[in-house]
Amino acid sequence: MDIKQFSMLRLIGKGAYGQVFLAKKKDTNKVYAIKTLKKKEIDKKKQAQHVMMEKTILNQAKHQFIVSLSYTFQSDKHFYFVLEYCAGGDLFSLLRVKRRLKEEQIQFYAILIIHALQFLHTQKIIYRDLKPENVLIDEKGYIKLTDFGLSKILLQEKADSIVGTPEYLAPEILTQNGDGYDYKVDCWSLGCLLYEMIAECPPFISEQRDQLIKLIKTKQPEYNFPISNELKDLIVSLLQKDPKQRPSLMEVKSFAFFKNVEDWQSYLTYKVIPPFLPVIHGPEDVSNFDTEFTQQEQFGSPSDGSNSDNKFPGFSGNNSQQ
Structure with missing residues (x-):
C-alpha cells in the first residue's frame, strides 16, 4: 500500500512531526483520517520508538471510545497511520x-x-x-x-x-x-x-x-x-x-x-442521548474542525518516494475488515 491509493481532500490538523488529512481511498471511496509523520523529524528527535509504540497500542486498544486503525505504511520520507475519521471534530x-x-x-x-x-x-x-x-x-x-x-x-x-x-x-x-x-x-x-x-x-x-x-x-x-x-x-x-x-x-x-x-x-452501548450532536453535512464534511487548518487551499500533500519497509521493518500493516 502507498499514499497514491488515496485522494487527499483536506488538511484537518497539524502536530510537531507531521499533519493529519481527510482522505478518500480510491478503490472504495471510504474516507479516513491519515496521520503523516516526517521521518526526518522523527529521526532528528529520536522518536522512532514512539512511532512503533503508537502502532502497537492502536493494534491492541480495541474500544468504542478509542479511534480505530485501518492501515499503516511508510515511504522514504513519511510514516502513515490510516485512521477512522470522526466528522464531529474534536x-x-x-x-x-x-x-x-x-x-x-x-x-x-x-x-x-x-x-x-x-x-x-x-x-x-x-x-x-x-x-x-x-x-x-x-x-x-x-x-x-x-x-x-x-x-x-x-x-x-x-x-x-x-x-x-x-x-x-x-x-x-x-x-x-x-x-x-x-x-x-x-x-x-x-x-x-x-x-x-x-x-x-x-x-x-x-x-x-x-x-x-x-x-x-x-x-x-x-x-x-x-x-x-x-x-x-x-x-x-x-x-x-x-x-x-x-x-x-x-x-x-x-x-x-x-x-x-x-x-x-x-x-458503552450508546443508549444515552448526548447533550451536543454535531451538525455533519456528509461523510467528507470538515466544518467541525478548526478553520485554521481546513481553510488552507494549498496544503502540502505528503506524496513521496517508494513504500519501502526496509528502514523500519514491522511498521506497515492492514487492520481493515474490507
Missing part, C-alpha cells in the same frame, strides 16, 4: 466555538473519557497525552481518544520518562526524584481537561516552560468563574499534587458530580 475545536461547556456536557464527556482510560489501564497502557486536541467527536456525539505517540505500555510498576504536553503534565512526571509515576498521571490530565471545559483555559498557564513547571508543582488553580460545588470538588481532587491523594478512576465514579448517573454501562 474538543479543541468545540471549545474554540463554545468557549466553555455546560456541566451536563462536561459530565457526559467525562464519563466517556473515564471509560476509555479505564480500558487503557486494564491493557497496562498509560495514555500520557489527554488534552482537547486528542478527544475526537464522532457523528453520534460520542468521543474517541486519538494520538498514542506519547503513550506507554507499563511493563513494570512505574514509568519515569518526561513526556506529554506541558500544560497537562502531572507534578510527579516533572519531579525527577527516582520514584517514577503510574496511571494516576492520566487522572491529573483528566482534572486539567475538566477545568479547561468549564474555565476556558487550562488550570496552569505560562509562556515560559520553567514558570509553567513551577506553577504545576507549587500552585493551586483559581476558581474565579461559575462552577458547581460538585464539579469543583472533583477537579480539586484530581489535581492533588500528591498522586497518593488523587482518586483512581474507579473512585472518581462515586463523586457527587456523577450522583445522577444511574448506569455507567449504558454509555
Whole structure:
C-alpha cells in the first residue's frame, strides 16, 4: 500500500512531526483520517520508538471510545497511520466555538473519557497525552481518544520518562526524584481537561516552560468563574499534587458530580442521548474542525518516494475488515 491509493481532500490538523488529512481511498471511496509523520523529524528527535509504540497500542486498544486503525505504511520520507475519521471534530475545536461547556456536557464527556482510560489501564497502557486536541467527536456525539505517540505500555510498576504536553503534565512526571509515576498521571490530565471545559483555559498557564513547571508543582488553580460545588470538588481532587491523594478512576465514579448517573454501562452501548450532536453535512464534511487548518487551499500533500519497509521493518500493516 502507498499514499497514491488515496485522494487527499483536506488538511484537518497539524502536530510537531507531521499533519493529519481527510482522505478518500480510491478503490472504495471510504474516507479516513491519515496521520503523516516526517521521518526526518522523527529521526532528528529520536522518536522512532514512539512511532512503533503508537502502532502497537492502536493494534491492541480495541474500544468504542478509542479511534480505530485501518492501515499503516511508510515511504522514504513519511510514516502513515490510516485512521477512522470522526466528522464531529474534536474538543479543541468545540471549545474554540463554545468557549466553555455546560456541566451536563462536561459530565457526559467525562464519563466517556473515564471509560476509555479505564480500558487503557486494564491493557497496562498509560495514555500520557489527554488534552482537547486528542478527544475526537464522532457523528453520534460520542468521543474517541486519538494520538498514542506519547503513550506507554507499563511493563513494570512505574514509568519515569518526561513526556506529554506541558500544560497537562502531572507534578510527579516533572519531579525527577527516582520514584517514577503510574496511571494516576492520566487522572491529573483528566482534572486539567475538566477545568479547561468549564474555565476556558487550562488550570496552569505560562509562556515560559520553567514558570509553567513551577506553577504545576507549587500552585493551586483559581476558581474565579461559575462552577458547581460538585464539579469543583472533583477537579480539586484530581489535581492533588500528591498522586497518593488523587482518586483512581474507579473512585472518581462515586463523586457527587456523577450522583445522577444511574448506569455507567449504558454509555458503552450508546443508549444515552448526548447533550451536543454535531451538525455533519456528509461523510467528507470538515466544518467541525478548526478553520485554521481546513481553510488552507494549498496544503502540502505528503506524496513521496517508494513504500519501502526496509528502514523500519514491522511498521506497515492492514487492520481493515474490507
